Amino acid sequence: MTPAPASRRFPSLCHWGAFTATVENGRLVGCTPFPRDPAPSPMLAALPAMVHSPLRITRPAVREGWREGKPRTGHDAFREISWDEALDLVAGELTRVHAAHGPTAVFGGSYGWSSAGRVHHARTLVRRFLALGGGFVDQIANYSFGAAQTLLPHILGTFQPVTGRATDWPSVISNAKLMIAFGGLALKNSQVGSGGVGAHDTETWLRRARAAGVGFVNVSPVNADAPEFLDAEWIPIRPNTDVVLMLGMAHVLLSEGRHDTTFLERYCAGFDRFADYLVGKTDGTAKTPEWAEEICGVPAQKIRELARRAADVPTYMTATWSLQRAHHGEQPYWALITLAAMLGGIGLPGQGFGFGHGSIHGPGLPRLSLPGPEIPPPPNPAKCAIPVARIADMLLDPGGTYEFNGERLTYPDIRLVYWAGGNPFHHHQDLNRLQRAFQKPETVIVHESWWTPTARHADIVLPATTTLERNDVGGTSRDPFVFAMHKAIAPVGEAKNDIDIFAALAERLGYAEAFTQGRDEMAWCRLVYQGIRDGAAKKGIDLPSFQQFWAEGVIELPAPERDYVLMEEFRADPVAHRLGTPSGKIEITSDVVQRFGYDDAPPHPAWLPPAEWLGATEAQRFPLHLLTNQPVRRLHSQTDPGPVSVAGKILGREAIRLAPDDAAARGLRDGDIVRVFNARGACLAGVVIDSGLAANVAVMPTGAWFDPSPSGDGLDVHGNPNVLTPDIGTSRLTQGSSAQSTLVEVEKFVGALPPIRAFDPPSLARDAAPV
Known part of the structure; x- marks a missing residue:
């Protein structure tokens, strides 16, 4: 009898959870969740198939032609x-x-979701390599919360509240009586966290809050954006109109004298000018609940009840990141802060506002305030960067001008794109336009582990290892655990890790020592861990040695001694702890933004109709508002070819959710394949009828690998909704992504279904003849 193969086990981490890798005969065969995790992600099951996928890039390759x-x-x-x-x-x-052409002809593309490990963090590495090599065009902000990242410093003096540092759940549980969640509290989104997740305990905290008597309100077009156990009141709002509901609530507080005048006078600047707008002095339109009802679809009486309820009890309000990924997406964030200021609870235990609940793992989780395990890149000599959501604009319009955050800037003329980490053919909008933009550079170089759509649009592809094929240290400032990530298997094929690739290139280019700093992989791991240890020591906490940490595989940081409350110090003393705004206060009206003179970004919260929403003229042609959300079976586009993601598709296509009446009006049933389309393009999808959707709303997850029809007709046959989303900035102020402002129509697909080729490796010539 042949003996069973010996198993070896290695601690590791990915963005959707910590796990122990089981390896037999050099192959990853299983991933056992971290024992401390109360709700492990089912996405872990995709890893063995992905690590050994036929889509792995095993040798360097050059595009024919x-x-x-x-x-x-x-x-x-x-x-x-x-x-x-x-x-x-x-x-x-x-x-x-x-x-x-100089350094501004090189664009360094990357995105932060490439790895939970911080040593092999691709975005950090490509920026370090290109900066040391003379400079490059960088990216600023991000797709997740780019508008807020630029806006919040004008209001609060910092964008830190949007990155996940929110009032701790114990404070909310002990003090709040009402939680209003604009955009909801979708548990599926708390499954993932940049830098990894130790314990998925968001559900635990939500259940504790409900048991403590906190009432929940889910303001969203999607009922499922709040878990059933919360018994949340559902307010099915029209997409992109949250600011209108907030303005209606603010009008109630003002007209009924329920606003906190003491807080507004002591801690805020510019409320008087906002109040003039609210009552109609500046534009002739009072923002009454009746006015709001006509736009957002929420009954005026419901708006009054919600405003009064929020004023009567300690209230905590949140907004998901998705709200600001829309045309004029700055406005709901600004309005939420203003509404919280009118209620007067900012800086008090369990009250005020927060961002990112329902968007990612971490907001509100108690954690000692220490920096995450990061290695900052060196300065970029080129001193040139564009907002991340403006990539296609840059490539298509070299020398063109654009406005951003008070500056008038010029797009560089990019001749070479160097991309390591991330998949712009998932993250970006209007992918048919992005594909046209990718024709412009002379050369595109990509590091990638799989034949993703981005790798297929490259000229030179360098095979990169996965996290299981290298050593690393993982963790995040949103989670109390730091993990050792042990190399579990040998590199697949000829894959190399990014550090070794860049080091070899730096050797050829004459700056290897500056890039490596004389460190090998384990030396970088020690450096990252020592940074965490040094930060803890400054707070009197003695963490284990690196040797002990590496041997045990994980450390848990001690719990904080007291609850964190956002802006508590500012509340206690607004002079000693003044904000980083010009006034030192919360700027409900910003003189700086007013001086910019942007007609698409007024100096205080306001309703500006998006280019596409259900009240737009365009809705007569495309009468469904398409919302594109984070998938439940993968992270963005990661592991889309894996078994977990594939099991959720319909005849191989991504699903689209439609309300029963909207489906019936089009003669559609569950499982039908439909063509989803607008003027920018079309994609195929499989119908799921969902009674928990607001009328005229459709929902599709992002991340299906881009699979354009060879006919060139703009059809994605696999179901990537970003062929439909508009590639326009949120405003001239922030230039964020406007993905959530999308109108479409849906019709049953007739004819033979085109084959899906996204998961077929490209044709590869196996010879190694010189180019």
Whole structure:
């Protein structure tokens, strides 16, 4: 009898949870969740198949037709080459472009979800490599909360409240009586966290809050955005109109004298000018509940009841990140802060406002305030960066001007794109436009582990290891655990980790010592851990040595001695702890923003109709508002070819949820394949009828791998909704993503279903002849 293969176990971490990897005969065969995790993510089950997927890139490859200038189609053939030849090609292209066009002709693309490990964090590494090499065009802000990241410093002096540092759940549980969640509290989103998740305990805290008597209100077009056990009151609002509901509530507080005048006078600036707008002195329109009802669809009486209820009891209000990913997405965030200021609870235990609940793991979880395990990149000599959501604009309009946060700027002329970590053919909007934009650069270089849509749109592809094929340290400032990530298997094929790739390139380009700093992989792991240890020591906490940490695989930081309350110090003494705004106060009206003179970003919260919403003229052609949310079976586009994600598809296509009446009006039933379309493009999807949706609302998860039809008709056959979303900035102030302002129509697909090719590796020539 053949003996069973010996199993080996290794601690590791991914963005959706910590786990122990089980390896047999050099292959990952299982992932056992972290024992302290009360609600492990089912996405862990996808990892073995993904690590050993036929979609793994096993050798460096060059796109056929690159040298001839043939367009990138996403379905091109590639030819595999040796590492030496690939590295020489990349070094040569960087040298050529720098010499001919300067550092602002090189764009360093990346996105932070590449790895939970901080040593092999691709965005940090590509920025360090390109900065040390003379400079590059960087990205600022992000897709997740880019509008808020630029807006909040004008209101609060910092954007930190949007990154997850919110009033602790114990404070809310002990003091709040009402929690109003604009955008909901979807548990599926708390399954993931940048830098990893130790214990998925958001559900635990929500259940404790409900048991303590906290009442919940879910303001969202989607009933499922609040878990059933909360018994939340559902207010099905029209998408993109949350600011209107908030303005109606604010009008009630003002007209009935329920606003906290003492707080507004002592801690805020510019409320008088906002009040003039609220009552109609500035534009002739009072923002009454009746006015709000016509726009947002919430009955005026319900608006009054909600405002009065919030004023009568200690209330905590939240807004998801998704609200600001819309045209004029700054306004609901500004209005929420203003509404909380009118209620007067900011800085008090369990009251005020928070952001990101229902968007990611971490907001409100008690954690000692220590920096996360990060390695900051060096300064960029080029001193040039664009808002991340403006990538296609930059590539399509070199030399064109745009406005951003008070500045008039010029797009650089990009000749080379260097991308490591992330998938812009998932994150970006109007993917057909992005595909056209990707024809502009002379060369696109990508580090990738799988043949993703981004890798397929590259000219030179360098195979990168996964987290299971290298050593690392993982953790985040939103979670109390720090994890050792042990190398579990040998690199698949000829894959190399990003540090080694960049070090080899830096050697060819003459700055290897500056890049590596004389450290190997384990030395970088020690450095990252020592940073955490030093930060803890400053607070009198003695963490284990690196040797002990590495051997045990995890440390847990001690719980904080007291609850954290957002803006508590400012509340106690607004002079000693003045905010970083010009007035030192919460700026309900911002003189700085007013001086910018933007007609799409007024100096205080306001209702500005989005380019696309159910009240727009365009809704006559495309009468459904499409909301694109985080999928439950994957993280963004990660592991989409894996078994967990694939099991949720309908005939291989992504699902679209429709309300019963909307489906019936189109003659649709569960399981039908439909064409979802607007003027920008179309995609195929499988119907799921959902009685928990507001009327005229459709919902699709993002992240299905982009699979454009070879016919060039703008159809994505797999179900990526970002072929439909508009690639416009939230405003000239913040230039964030406007993905949630999308109108579509849906019709039953007729004819033979086109094949899905997203999960088929490209045609590969196996010879290693010189290019």
